[in-house]
Amino acid sequence: xxxxxxxxxxxxxxxxxxxxxxxxxxxxxxxxxxxxxxxxxxxxxxxxxxxxxxxxxxxxxxxxxxxxxxxxxxxxxxxxxxxxxxxxxxxxxxxxxxxxxxxxxxxxxxxxxxxxxxxxxxxxxxxxxxxxxxxxxxxxxxxxxxxxxxxxxxxxxxxxxxxxxxxxxxxxxxxxxxxxxxxxxxxxxxxxxxxxxxxxxxxxxxxxxxxxxxxxxxxxxxxxxxxxxxxxxxxxxxxxxxxxxxxxxxxxxxxxxxxxxxxxxxxxxxxxxxxxxxxxxxxxxxxxxxxxxxxxxxxxxxxxxxxxxxxxxxxxxxxxxxxxxxxxxxxxxxxxxxxxx
Amino acid sequence: xxxxxxxxxxxxxxxxxxxxxxxxxxxxxxxxxxxxxxxxxxxxxxxxxxxxxxxxxxxxxxxxxxxxxxxxxxxxxxxxxxxxxxxxxxxxxxxxxxxxxxxxxxxxxxxxxxxxxxxxxxxxxxxxxxxxxxxxxxxxxxxxxxxxxxxxxxxxxxxxxxxxxxxxxxxxxxxxxxxxxxxxxxxxxxxxxxxxxxxxxxxxxxxxxxxxxxxxxxxxxxxxxxxxxxxxxxxxxxxxxxxxxxxxxxxxxxxxxxxxxxxxxxxxxxxxxxxxxxxxxxxxxxxxxxxxxxxxxxxxxxxxxxxxxxxxxxxxxxxxxxxxxxxxxxxxxxxxxxxxx
Numbered sequence: 001x002x003x004x005x006x007x008x009x010x011x012x013x014x015x016x017x018x019x020x021x022x023x024x025x026x027x028x029x030x031x032x033x034x035x036x037x038x039x040x041x042x043x044x045x046x047x048x049x050x051x052x053x054x055x056x057x058x059x060x061x062x063x064x065x066x067x068x069x070x071x072x073x074x075x076x077x078x079x080x081x082x083x084x085x086x087x088x089x090x091x092x093x094x095x096x097x098x099x100x101x102x103x104x105x106x107x108x109x110x111x112x113x114x115x116x117x118x119x120x121x122x123x124x125x126x127x128x129x130x131x132x133x134x135x136x137x138x139x140x141x142x143x144x145x146x147x148x149x150x151x152x153x154x155x156x157x158x159x160x161x162x163x164x165x166x167x168x169x170x171x172x173x174x175x176x177x178x179x180x181x182x183x184x185x186x187x188x189x190x191x192x193x194x195x196x197x198x199x200x201x202x203x204x205x206x207x208x209x210x211x212x213x214x215x216x217x218x219x220x221x222x223x224x225x226x227x228x229x230x231x232x233x234x235x236x237x238x239x240x241x242x243x244x245x246x247x248x249x250x251x252x253x254x255x256x257x258x259x260x261x262x263x264x265x266x267x268x269x270x271x272x273x274x275x276x277x278x279x280x281x282x283x284x285x286x287x288x289x290x291x292x293x294x295x296x297x298x299x300x301x302x303x304x305x306x307x308x309x310x311x312x313x314x315x316x317x318x319x320x321x322x323x324x325x326x327x328x329x330x331x332x333x334x335x336x337x338x339x340x341x
Numbered sequence: 342x343x344x345x346x347x348x349x350x351x352x353x354x355x356x357x358x359x360x361x362x363x364x365x366x367x368x369x370x371x372x373x374x375x376x377x378x379x380x381x382x383x384x385x386x387x388x389x390x391x392x393x394x395x396x397x398x399x400x401x402x403x404x405x406x407x408x409x410x411x412x413x414x415x416x417x418x419x420x421x422x423x424x425x426x427x428x429x430x431x432x433x434x435x436x437x438x439x440x441x442x443x444x445x446x447x448x449x450x451x452x453x454x455x456x457x458x459x460x461x462x463x464x465x466x467x468x469x470x471x472x473x474x475x476x477x478x479x480x481x482x483x484x485x486x487x488x489x490x491x492x493x494x495x496x497x498x499x500x501x502x503x504x505x506x507x508x509x510x511x512x513x514x515x516x517x518x519x520x521x522x523x524x525x526x527x528x529x530x531x532x533x534x535x536x537x538x539x540x541x542x543x544x545x546x547x548x549x550x551x552x553x554x555x556x557x558x559x560x561x562x563x564x565x566x567x568x569x570x571x572x573x574x575x576x577x578x579x580x581x582x583x584x585x586x587x588x589x590x591x592x593x594x595x596x597x598x599x600x601x602x603x604x605x606x607x608x609x610x611x612x613x614x615x616x617x618x619x620x621x622x623x624x625x626x627x628x629x630x631x632x633x634x635x636x637x638x639x640x641x642x643x644x645x646x647x648x649x650x651x652x653x654x655x656x657x658x659x660x661x662x663x664x665x666x667x668x669x670x671x672x673x674x675x676x677x678x679x680x681x682x
Contacts, residue, residue, distance in 0.1 A: 252508060258501035286520045
């Protein structure tokens, strides 16, 4: 049994076909033609799917297509909500359009939930028999995927799990969502750049950080990390601030849900060694629930402890998670004895 | 089929027997002899149960006993954790001891979860076919009960759902849990008293509030509410501050979980009319998820909206919810075809 995953991003569209062990057999990446409108992008998706199905040994049945899409989504009718990077696509019936174009069942999820499914089944959560976890993706913004009691959690408006927009400081920097001091203002790529700029303005900032921030061609989170890795005190402070706010946000999250596993992914998570100490300190200081259940041995997942770990799958989590969606669905149907996957 | 509920509090112990419509047939309240140790209190519980079972028309089967207890609890083995108001009871096997003393199956839950079950099945949530909700109890402290996908949510250490200890201000007042600025420091009875004392110290405070706070015999949340109801500006401000922090905390909670219903109960919730405007304003300002799903008609529950409502059952929710626990359990067994309730 084969399964197809589609990772719909604002820049690129990735489509891959996976075997029953979830090994990728073939994948294609094309530019997302956002400006040409949703029908053009559906055509691209269908073209990629046709190519994948024409490959060798693709004669067995295909379970379906899973799509990870930016949110918010109207999941009940498979339509897009108001996606910030897809102007004019509001209300587009992605699920039914793609299904009509490919003659395959389509399963739609928020991209952050697809990534969480991948880490759950094949990544940081796969060594234990967990039925709940969260995946926090520290990318350009902050994404949150939630698995509760073995099911992807959607909330009422398809936006359940927006930890990135939990405000941590009512006097903090203004966020695009309208609130101030959201986690995303500190613990994302953009948040780190903002912190670095703010620190560079301080008289005590190192020359290295001032030079970096002042560069005419701009700078990246990777540049700040390189500076910190070289021992620059001001750059190290930037990551400590990021870790402190991330930990403070996670502390509240742990107090509310007390999950067995929180996976931290996304590009910023590659600086784990630079922010993890400040993150764990803030979690311990602010979460009585974490302290009660603090893991004694950090290297073995247990069901009665809250573990916080870096993601294992990297940027491929989105595509793999999307491809897992048809399997999840067929398993849940399975338990009612209706369909066998 | 009858069911028995026990509401174990630090001051009093309530035991009641309910018919299959969840009408209370008889109940007893005795002082909780915390100082005599857990075995004495089990004796009192068993004595109350025997009295209830000796009443008229009690010949039909009893489904079991549900107990709502302060947390934290070790739910898997039915033992108590370190309960702040029960010194020396740590690790007591409440479930098995009570079951041995009564020869009935015992179902244990955190008291806040029992109250949430009551509002779900028989209170503010009972008019809609909801399978998820939260109940926030604004009492001496702040309790949180969570129902997710039709199941009581426990978290890993039996403390899942401690919204009261989510910090809202890292520079806020120190909380007993070790963090600063927890919701409980603002939106509980003790929090309101703290706010009133703080406001009374301001030069701009009304004479009425200063007099109240200065009373040798102390003052209660009810006194502050009476002053506010009489139009005292400083007392009204106290409730506005409470509502603002409560709304700010709920905004983060809604962003994370996006539940269809949040029920606000406990003694402080009787001042709903004094804090609700500030609460809803803070929720709207700080939760993009709430704004996306804001109910258009406040008087009808819908599954795709987040409603926030005062509790309907009052202080009886704890006992009723405890009595519902054996029913919940038997229903879940039912679906596997093993036991019929």
